[in-house]
Amino acid sequence: MPCQDTPGVRFTFSAELTVPRALRGLMGARHAFRAEYRELAVENWEMPQAIPAYLIALAVGELEQRDITERSRVWAAPKVVRAAAADFADVGRMMAVGDDLFGPYEWERFDMLVLPPSFPFGGMENPLLTFLTPALITGDKSMAWVVGHELAHAWTGNLVTNANWTDFWLNEGWTTYAEWRIHEAINGRDATALEIALRKRGMARDLENFARSGQSQYTALASHVPAATDPDDIFSRVPYCKGALFLIALEQAVGRERFDTFIRLYIARFRFQSITTAQFLDFVAVELPGVLEEVQAWRFVYGPGLPGNTPEVASPLIAEVEEQARISAVPSQQMIAGWSPRQWKLYLELLPRPQTPELVSGLEGRFSLSTHKNTEVRQAFLLLASESGYSAAEPAIEEFLATYGRTVYLKPIYQAMAQTVKGLTWARCVFERVRAGYHPIAVAQVERVLKESAARLQS
Numbered sequence: 128m129p130c131q132d133t134p135g136v137r138f139t140f141s142a143e144l145t146v147p148r149a150l151r152g153l154m155g156a157r158h159a160f161r162a163e164y165r166e167l168a169v170e171n172w173e174m175p176q177a178i179p180a181y182l183i184a185l186a187v188g189e190l191e192q193r194d195i196t197e198r199s200r201v202w203a204a205p206k207v208v209r210a211a212a213a214d215f216a217d218v219g220r221m222m223a224v225g226d227d228l229f230g231p232y233e234w235e236r237f238d239m240l241v242l243p244p245s246f247p248f249g250g251m252e253n254p255l256l257t258f259l260t261p262a263l264i265t266g267d268k269s270m271a272w273v274v275g276h277e278l279a280h281a282w283t284g285n286l287v288t289n290a291n292w293t294d295f296w297l298n299e300g301w302t303t304y305a306e307w308r309i310h311e312a313i314n315g316r317d318a319t320a321l322e323i324a325l326r327k328r329g330m331a332r333d334l335e336n337f338a339r340s341g342q343s344q345y346t347a348l349a350s351h352v353p354a355a356t357d358p359d360d361i362f363s364r365v366p367y368c369k370g371a372l373f374l375i376a377l378e379q380a381v382g383r384e385r386f387d388t389f390i391r392l393y394i395a396r397f398r399f400q401s402i403t404t405a406q407f408l409d410f411v412a413v414e415l416p417g418v419l420e421e422v423q424a425w426r427f428v429y430g431p432g433l434p435g436n437t438p439e440v441a442s443p444l445i446a447e448v449e450e451q452a453r454i455s456a457v458p459s460q461q462m463i464a465g466w467s468p469r470q471w472k473l474y475l476e477l478l479p480r481p482q483t484p485e486l487v488s489g490l491e492g493r494f495s496l497s498t499h500k501n502t503e504v505r506q507a508f509l510l511l512a513s514e515s516g517y518s519a520a521e522p523a524i525e526e527f528l529a530t531y532g533r534t535v536y537l538k539p540i541y542q543a544m545a546q547t548v549k550g551l552t553w554a555r556c557v558f559e560r561v562r563a564g565y566h567p568i569a570v571a572q573v574e575r576v577l578k579e580s581a582a583r584l585q586s
C-alpha cells in the first residue's frame with residue numbers, strides 16, 4: 128500500500144527468481160533471460176517503467192504459453208491454455224481501441240496469466256502480466272470484458288495512479304469507464320448498456336449492505352478511511368461503478384468529442400504520476416470550466432449513495448429481459464432464443480425473491496442453469512435458488528462454493544444461505560469444509576458475512 132505521507136513513490140527494479148527447473152517463474156516485468164542448472168532454473172527480470180509497490184507481481188507454476196498477438200500472450204496450466212487463448216482472442220482489438228482512445232500503450236506487452244480458481248478477484252492489473260480468474264474461460268468470450276478492464280488499467284491506474292486509497296475511485300472508476308468504452312467499440316452500445324445495468328445492480332447490493340451496517344459514508348467516491356480500518360473490510364463495487372457513472376455524467380455534459388480530448392490530455396498530463404482527487408478536480412475545473420458545477424460533482428465525490436442526476440442506461444437487450452422477468456413464468460426456448468449469458472444473468476437477478484419451487488425447478492429443468500458454462504449465470508441461478516430456499520440446488524451450491532474463491536461470487540451466496548438459523552449452520556459447515564482452498568482475503572470476507580448474519584439472527 129502506498130504510504131499516506133509520501134504519495135507518488137514509484138520505482139524501477141530488477142529481480143531474479145530461482146525455481147525448480149520443471150516450472151516457470153513469471154513476473155510483471157520484462158523477461159531478461161532464463162538459465163538452467165541441474166534441478167534449478169533462474170529467471171531474470173527488469174522493470175524499466177516506474178511503478179507503485181502494489182503492482183509488483185510474481186507467480187510460479189507448471190505453465191504453458193500461447194501467443195495471441197505480437198504484443199500479447201496468455202500463460203496458463205497446460206489443460207486450459209488453449210481455451211484461454213480462444214476466450215481472450217480479442218485482446219489485440221482491445222489494445223488498438225485503447226491506443227486510439229487513451230493514447231499510446233506504454234508497457235511494451237500485455238501478457239496474461241490464468242490463476243487457480245481460488246484467486247479471490249476477477250483480475251489484477253499487474254503491468255506486463257495481468258492475473259485472471261479461470262472463471263473467465265467460458266468458450267464464448269462472454270467474460271472477456273474483464274480482460275478489457277485489466278487492460279484499461281494500463282492507462283488509468285498503472286500510468287495515472289491514485290495517490291492513496293481514499294482516491295481509489297481514480298483507479299477503478301476511471302478504469303471501469305475506460306473498460307465500457309472499449310466494450311462499446313467492440314460490442315456496440317446496446318451490449319454496453321446491458322453491461323452497465325448489470326454493474327449498477329451489483330453496486331446496489333453493496334449500497335444496501337453499507338446502509339444496513341450504518342457505513343454509508345464509504346459510498347462517497349472520496350471517503351475518509353480511518354487509519355485503523357482494513358481496506359478489505361470496506362472494499363466494494365461503489366468506487367468502480369459510481370466513479371464510472373460520474374465520468375459519464377461529465378462526458379454527457381460536455382459532449383463525447385470534447386471529453387475524449389480531455390481524456391487524452393488528462394493521461395498525458397499525469398502519466399507515471401500518482402494523484403489525488405483534488406488534483407483531478409482542479410484539472411477538470413481548468414480544462415472543462417463550469418462542468419463540475421453543472422453535474423453537481425460534489426454530490427458524487429463527497430456525498431453518499433447515488434445522486435438524482437446519475438446517468439441512466441437503456442437498451443432493447445435490457446427491455447427484453449425485463450419483460451420476461453415481469454411474467455415470472457418459465458420462458459419457452461423461443462422466448463429466450465439468442466439471449467447472451469449477460470442477459471441471462473440480468474434475468475435471473477431481476478426475478479423477485481423468493482421464487483416458487485416450481486419456477487426455479489422449471490428453469491433448471493429446461494435450461495440446466497446449475498451447470499451453465501458461464502460461471503456468472505451459474506452463480507446467479509444458485510443465488511436465486513438459495514434466496515428462494517430451493518433445497519434441490521444444495522449439492523450444486525456446495526460444489527460451486529468448493530470450486531471458486533472469487534469473493535464477489537461467494538459473499539452473496541453465503542449471505543443468502545445464512546438467512547435462517549438452520550441455513551447459517553449449513554453455511555458454516557460448508558465453509559469449514561472448503562475454506563482451506565480459499566485465499567486469506569476470501570476467508571476473511573466470508574467470516575465477516577457469517578458473523579454479521581449470526582448477529583442479525585440473534586437480534
Ligand SMILES: [Zn+2]
Binds near residue numbers: 280
Ligand atoms: Zn480494476
